[in-house]
Amino acid sequence: MNQTRLLLGAIRSLGLKDASLLDIGGGIGAIHHELLNDVASEATHVDASSAYLKEARQEAARRGHSERVNFIHADFTDVASELGTADIVTLDRVVCCYPDFRRLLQAAAEHSQRALALTYPRETWYLRFALKVANFFQRLRRDPFRVFLHPIADMDALLKREGFQRVSLRRLFVWEMALYQRM
Numbered sequence: 313m314n315q316t317r318l319l320l321g322a323i324r325s326l327g328l329k330d331a332s333l334l335d336i337g338g339g340i341g342a343i344h345h346e347l348l349n350d351v352a353s354e355a356t357h358v359d360a361s362s363a364y365l366k367e368a369r370q371e372a373a374r375r376g377h378s379e380r381v382n383f384i385h386a387d388f389t390d391v392a393s394e395l396g397t398a399d400i401v402t403l404d405r406v407v408c409c410y411p412d413f414r415r416l417l418q419a420a421a422e423h424s425q426r427a428l429a430l431t432y433p434r435e436t437w438y439l440r441f442a443l444k445v446a447n448f449f450q451r452l453r454r455d456p457f458r459v460f461l462h463p464i465a466d467m468d469a470l471l472k473r474e475g476f477q478r479v480s481l482r483r484l485f486v487w488e489m490a491l492y493q494r495m
C-alpha cells in the first residue's frame with residue numbers, strides 16, 4: 313500500500329458520485345486517472361511541472377479521459393483566484409515540495425466544497441534527518457529544490473479554521489494521509 317492508494321481509498325469511502333475534482337500537483341495524474349472511473353465526472357489538474365503534465369495528458373488520452381480533464385501548467389497559488397471550486401481537492405505529496413504551506417493550503421481549502429485529502433511526510437526523527445541530508449546535497453548541487461517537513465499541527469489547525477474536520481488519518485513509514493470534510 314502506498315500513500316496514493318490510501319488517499320484514493322479514503323476518498324472512495326465518502327461515497328461521492330459525479331464529483332468535480334481539483335488535483336493540485338497531480339504529477340503524472342494517478343489520482344484523476346483513477347477517480348474518473350467511479351467518483352469524479354470531471355477533473356482539473358494544476359501542476360508546476362510541464363514534464364509531469366505531458367505524461368498525465370498522454371495517459372488521460374490512453375484512458376479516454378481527455379475531454380474530462382482540464383490541464384493547467386502553473387503554480388496553483390498564482391492561478392487559484394481564476395479557478396472555480398471543486399467537490400474534492402487533493403494534494404498528494406505536494407505540500408512538502410512547497411515552501412509556504414499556509415499559502416498553498418489556504419488556497420486549496422478555499423477551492424474545496426466538500427472534501428480535501430492530502431499526504432505529507434511524517435514528523436519523525438528519521439525523516440527530519442533524511443530531509444536534512446537530502447537538502448544538504450541539493451545545496452551542494454546548487455539545485456534550488458528543497459523538501460519541507462511542515463508542522464502537521466499547523467496544517468491541521470489551518471484546515472480546521474477553514475471549516476474542515478479531519479475524518480481519516482493513516483500513517484505509513486514515510487507518509488501520512490489525512491482526509492478532511494467540510495462541516
Ligand SMILES: C[S@@+](CC[C@H](N)C(=O)[O-])C[C@H]1O[C@@H](n2cnc3c(N)ncnc32)[C@H](O)[C@@H]1O
Pocket residue numbers: 316336337338339340342358359360361364386387388389403404405406409410416
Ligand atoms: C513529489 S511530486 C508528487 C506528484 C504526485 N502528486 C504524486 O504523488 O505522484 C510534487 C508535484 O507537485 C507539484 N507542485 C508543487 N507545488 C506546486 C504548486 N504550488 N502548484 C502546482 N504544482 C505544484 C510539482 O510540480 C510536482 O508535480
